[in-house]
Amino acid sequence: MSALTVTGLVKSHGRTPVLTGVDLHVPSGTTTALLGPSGCGKTTLLRIVAGFDDPDAGTVELGGRVVAGAGRGVPARSRGIGFVPQEGGLFPHLSVAGNVAFGLPRRLRRDRTRVAGLLALVGLDAALADRVPHQLSGGQQQRVALARALAPEPSLVLLDEPFSSLDAALREDTRRAVADALRATGATAVLVTHDQAEALSTADQVAVVRGGRLAQLADPRTLYSRPADLEVAAFVGEAVVLDGEAAGGRVTSELGELSLGRPCADGPVRVLLRPEQLRLSGGPGTRARVRGVDFYGHDARIELELPSGLRVSARTEGGDLPSEGAEVTVVVAGPAVPFPAAAPTVPPVATAPARPGVPTAT
Numbered sequence: 001m002s003a004l005t006v007t008g009l010v011k012s013h014g015r016t017p018v019l020t021g022v023d024l025h026v027p028s029g030t031t032t033a034l035l036g037p038s039g040c041g042k043t044t045l046l047r048i049v050a051g052f053d054d055p056d057a058g059t060v061e062l063g064g065r066v067v068a069g070a071g072r073g074v075p076a077r078s079r080g081i082g083f084v085p086q087e088g089g090l091f092p093h094l095s096v097a098g099n100v101a102f103g104l105p106r107r108l109r110r111d112r113t114r115v116a117g118l119l120a121l122v123g124l125d126a127a128l129a130d131r132v133p134h135q136l137s138g139g140q141q142q143r144v145a146l147a148r149a150l151a152p153e154p155s156l157v158l159l160d161e162p163f164s165s166l167d168a169a170l171r172e173d174t175r176r177a178v179a180d181a182l183r184a185t186g187a188t189a190v191l192v193t194h195d196q197a198e199a200l201s202t203a204d205q206v207a208v209v210r211g212g213r214l215a216q217l218a219d220p221r222t223l224y225s226r227p228a229d230l231e232v233a234a235f236v237g238e239a240v241v242l243d244g245e246a247a248g249g250r251v252t253s254e255l256g257e258l259s260l261g262r263p264c265a266d267g268p269v270r271v272l273l274r275p276e277q278l279r280l281s282g283g284p285g286t287r288a289r290v291r292g293v294d295f296y297g298h299d300a301r302i303e304l305e306l307p308s309g310l311r312v313s314a315r316t317e318g319g320d321l322p323s324e325g326a327e328v329t330v331v332v333a334g335p336a337v338p339f340p341a342a343a344p345t346v347p348p349v350a351t352a353p354a355r356p357g358v359p360t361a362t
């Protein structure tokens with residue numbers, strides 16, 4: 001497996017600039033998620049790396065070799081890249097074994113053990129080997145597509161929204177099987193997604209694409225707890241943003257005096273908290289009115305109105321929930337992350353159901 005390095009990549013479609021200078025390094029044997037809203041250029045970037053499209057400027061290096069840009073253009077078929085498209089793209093007339101074997105060198109195509117090994121790698125029973133794709137679930141088809149992509153031991157695997165056509169239950173199982181298989185083979189992989197939870201739970205690092213370039217490239221925990229700006233913060237999880245006054249490493253805000261997760265100059269600031277940091281307490285704290293309760297089973301999201309009228313979210317276990325209209329008190333656990341007082345406000349919150357252990361996207 002090889003490292004991927006993209007430098008200064010620029011691409012327009014017609015007169016519309018799509019990529020305006022992307023720099024990205026994917027270390028060998030790791031998975032990077034490209035995360036961004038629809039139309040931000042994720043697929044365009046993936047297609048240039050794959051060799052299906054040429055950049056207008058910049059370079060793509062695979063294992064230290066320039067494969068695109070700087071006057072070089074190694075054809076897609078010679079790049080040694082495995083590709084898993086949105087809906088598998090399996091050959092409908094070939095069996096599962098036939099599809100997987102298609103990825104193997106010709107002399108190994110009749111090797112049933114090799115095919116069985118690849119099916120096991122993606123968590124599929126060898127008994128499925130003789131079925132044709134339409135006899136498989138969507139999740140099984142995606143696993144076969146990955147087995148086929150991994151068969152020739154590619155230098156890089158590209159996955160373009162591979163779980164987007166799956167329903168929630170299949171999606172989580174398939175996501176985990178794919179992540180395990182990529183890890184087990186030491187694959188270098190790039191996964192395109194617009195699902196924040198999927199990016200955070202699958203990848204070693206997440207590249208947030210915005211305005212044709214990377215807004216931030218970081219490991220999932222850093223991205224969530226120390227986003228580069230409030231827009232990234234709101235994109236990778238629900239954000240509670242408060243104005244405050246910093247002094248001596250603490251900030252005074254509507255939710256009381258908070259500790260700060262990183263140093264900042266004294267004076268006006270805007271701080272970020274996550275909803276799971278807001279705890280409803282029966283005791284002292286900031287008074288708030290419950291304006292909504294979304295119950296998800298494993299947890300719940302409580303919409304609170306603070307005395308100033310500001311609405312914020314708290315995320316709490318689904319057990320003992322307050323009712324709408326109730327008055328509660330709120331305390332904050334853990335530090336707030338400071339941003340400049342003039343930092344743009346976060347776009348309106350749209351909630352999605354949380355997944356266990358994974359922050360909810362807004």
Ligand SMILES: Nc1ncnc2c1ncn2[C@@H]1O[C@H](COP(=O)(O)OP(=O)(O)OP(=O)(O)O)[C@@H](O)[C@H]1O
Pocket residue numbers: 013014018036037038039040041042043044045194
């Ligand atoms: N062949 C093309 N010709 C003209 N415009 C294109 C072409 N392909 C993509 N675009 C435009 O380029 C922009 C980026 O598209 P791209 O498919 O890379 O985005 P994306 O982030 O992958 O979106 P999605 O998440 O919806 O798949 C979009 O505005 C799209 O309409």
